[in-house]
Amino acid sequence: MTSHADFVQPPRIASWLVNLFTPAEEAESILGDLLEEFCHLASKAGVPVARRWYWRQTLKTIAHLIRAGFRAAPLSTTAAVVGGFLLMRLLSGLPERAIFAVLQRYKVFDHHFNAYVLFASDGVAIGHVIALLFVGCMVGLAAKGREMVATTTLALILCAMMVAALVWISTHQPVDVAWMLWSCADPLAIVIGGAIVRTRRPAAKPLPLGA
Structure with a gap:
């Protein structure tokens, strides 16, 4: 008789994240190993325990993949991160200048x-x-091939800069909560950009149960 655990899928978001960070040639193997262990644990200890284990393994796997990605191609990955940082600095004031140029051009302040x-x-x-x-x-x-490694690294650098700025600001004046919330969106946007590129490139799909 087939147990209930045989019909349980691992957390879809966790599987998607692993697939996102895994090189295409390794995704099938890594996801397959995680799925096999998940099914075994679900049948022995229950689905909730297996799901918690799967999430923990997802985070560990992603951290390992980021380190492995840097070790595999340190120069090109670092170049992509540095280039992204310079581009970020170059574009930092562009939206503000463009928006205020339009507002002044059409005299929005006077009429609206x-x-x-x-x-x-x-x-x-x-x-x-x-x-x-x-x-x-x-x-x-x-x-290419390390999209999430590079963008996650750049996002972490930006997070570190934001934390340093937040600590400095908090010692001199009250922290603007709205500014803090908008700042949290910045590193997330970088990672999402990398995810968009990654998902447009060939990648192995999460294995169906029993594959």
Whole structure:
């Protein structure tokens, strides 16, 4: 008789993340090993335990893949990260300059003050996130086969810079919560850009149960 665990799939998001970070030639093997162990654990200890184990292994696997990606091609991966950082600095003020140029060109402040405030605040923040999404895509294109390694590294560097800035600001003035929330979107946009490029390239799909 077939047990209930045989029909249980591992967490889809976790499998997708592993597939996203895994080189195409290794994805089938890694996902297959995780699936086999998940099914075994689900039949022995129960599905909730197996799911928690799968998430833990997902995080460990991703961390290992990032380290392995750097070891496999340190120079090209570093070049992609450095190039992305320079591009990020180059584009950092572009959305603000472009938005204010349009606002001044059409005299929005004089005729539509509420729209002016919206574009001058949230519009600039959204434009900045879009610019970083573009940076993530460019880094992903440059780091072929290591898209997620390069973009995640760049995002972690940006996170470290944000934490340092937050610590410095908090010692001099109250922290703007809205600014902090928008800042959290910046590294996420870079990673999403890398994920977009990664998913457009060939990759192995998560194995169906029993494969």
